[in-house]
Amino acid sequence: MAASHAHDASAFTTDHYYVPHQSYWPIIASIGLFTMMLGAANWLNGGGVILFWIGVALILITMFGWFSTVIHESENGMYSAQMDRSFRLGMVWFIFSEVMFFAVFFGALFYARMYSVPWLGGETDHGLLTHGLLWPHYEAAWPTGGPERIGGFFAPMGPWGLPAINTLILLSSGVTITWAHWGLIEGNRAALIKGLAATVALGVLFLSLQGYEYVHAYRDLHLTPQSGIYGSTFYMLTGFHGLHVTIGVIILLVILFRSIAGHFTPQRHFAFEAAAWYWHFVDVVWLGLFVFVYWL
């Protein structure tokens, strides 16, 4: 059926579009997601946190089981070139949705800096009433904790210490993962494994430094998510980015273990490419963070 599509069918052992018959994993995932959300809502309402972690555990079990199934199907040659394209499209559009998610928080940052803070400082007739009636002494500046300095005094996070080092780390990890990819394409498995291990190590190093930076921010700079709009955008953007790096590291670890187990061929290694795409996406988001959150 897929023969007319499968230009590079030689790399695949089947021409057939694989439609799995039935699966328990999606319904377990739904129950897990529900448990996690119900638990999180209870937690936020001051209840216990156990339900939330049960949900997280269910999701993790699902991911392990679901991906194992897919990996085994793939390794047993059940996927055609057309199937491969479905996975690629899925990953591309998933990353696009992630781009839009981060765009919201960047948008909030730009809006605050371009509009809300200057308006609160009395710029243009938009700010006149709010500024004049509520906070006549507030002068627009960035970084700011807002007219009422919610969260108290704080010092902003400068760009040229840890953040610059972290930028170098992530950029280097982009190089090491490309090195790994070349190793894979050229059939050099040692380079593949070394490159992946280096990428994982750089990711972990990045996360450790981010953790250290948070401790520094809380302890020494008194910078918290309560520190007005600066603290809000700072923690929202770096926090969600850190979460995505964590996910990326876990993905890369799986790919590393699979590479050690002998998976992937020079022609056929979509899972590796998906992980690499994701990692580059996380990298590019960081560059945006470095420029707009830390630097400018």
Place this chain on the structure above:
Amino acid sequence: MSTASPALDHDHDHEHHGPARGLKRWLLTTNHKDIGTLYLLFSLAMFFVGGAMALVIRAELFQPGMQIVDPHFFNQMTTMHALIMVFGAVMPAFVGLANWLIPMMIGAPDMALPRMNNWSFWILPFAFTLLLSTLFIPGGGPAGGWTLYPPLVLQTGQAFPFVILAIHMMGVSSIMGAINVIATILNMRAPGMTLMKMPLFVWTWLITAFLLIAVMPVLAGAVTMLLTDKYFGTSFFNAAGGGDPVLFQHIFWFFGHPEVYIMILPAFGIISHIIPTFARKPLFGYASMVYATASIAFLSFIVWAHHMFTVGMPLAGILFFMYATMLIAVPTGVKVFNWVATMWRGSMTFETPMLFAIAFVILFTIGGFSGLMLSIAPADFQYHDTYFVVAHFHYVLVPGSVFSLMAAAYYWLPKWTGHMYNETLGKVHFWLSVIGVNILFFPQHFLGLAGMPRRIPDYALQFTQFNMISTVGAFIFGLSQLLFLYIVIQTIRGGAKATDQVWDGAKGLEWTLSSPPPYHTFTTAPEVK
């Protein structure tokens, strides 16, 4: 064919397999027809839940003063009615149609990612359990309106995290569903099915799926900031901390405006199938329909602030959003023109799907015109937050989106079930609906122009008569949907045998299959010439 967990995954000779038996079939299914059915039945259930809430609203508004419910519960009803109808009824119904129809229309064996397809659906019942449960917890459900504007929405009690996290789940479901649709359309078309040969329902869904992936994460980001503002002390929407509540409105409507096209573009696709069938002429201006759909989708990203004219914006902003909004009338006009031109000198017959389709064209256009009125910023200062707005968006959503769904149900039910529906009852349902919906919503234009605000449980005496008429229409419309339910059940259970072609003027791959189609279709792709 061994798998990691043979006990958990059954993938033996999947080709000529019939459905499994019992509950497992529905819980574990990866079949696009099963999942389509689940989506459609779920959305039908939500249509009645949300409809019951609408009747509570209309019953309370039958006369001035407080009669039936207290104001707080009234506000919960308006909020929940909107959330349920948007995310629970209209959107899943279109996804259900996409599941059933897209693989059959493009000659694909199934959706591109069948297991993820199951997950997309089964998130929804859980998400709506979470949402509906808030009606029963201390403090009640969300009552600040479906737009969730801060700071009002931050006064929600214990329901708040439930609502936010339910919306997150719906977003996850929508995004995965949309990814599946795009992957299916771009990768699974039969040989010869070029993009410009695709049926319009497929085209409109391709563009809708793009809109969904672009804006559902935006809603997710917006509600995440609400959550952190309430529980973690952030200041995104708090001016004292340097934020701005208006920022939420910008972000929400950057999602919200494409969202209204998410709820209407697939409807355009459906109507573009039904009118040619019953006019027995090919669709007039196929290519212009595709380009008009794409233009509407593009424009939907640059008009969001027309929901915020009264909030306070620089004049240049108001003018930009006003003119950009008016531009949408051009591609929409192209579509209406094409539908009318398709009917021009056609050999028309008026079976139930065609009746709903024609009513769609007329009544949706009325909703479009009131939208044009609202886009005029100086006029909008008067209309904003009045019943005129309520009348406008209900005209595009009820005799618009919902009528298209009814039309689709009557049009494809014989294909899905193998039985013809009862034509007489179908026509009765149509006339009750079309009369009821106009009695229900047309007077609301007058109420709005006379100054009645929306989202209030009580009103000044001079609005009484139109409110009474509207409520009578609401009950006619609402109760006649029970007839629809009866017709659907009757058609599923039996009835005259439908032919494979069903409608003599129908064109497309789905009509080459038997009625009902076998469990797996197009395991070998057809050749499209």
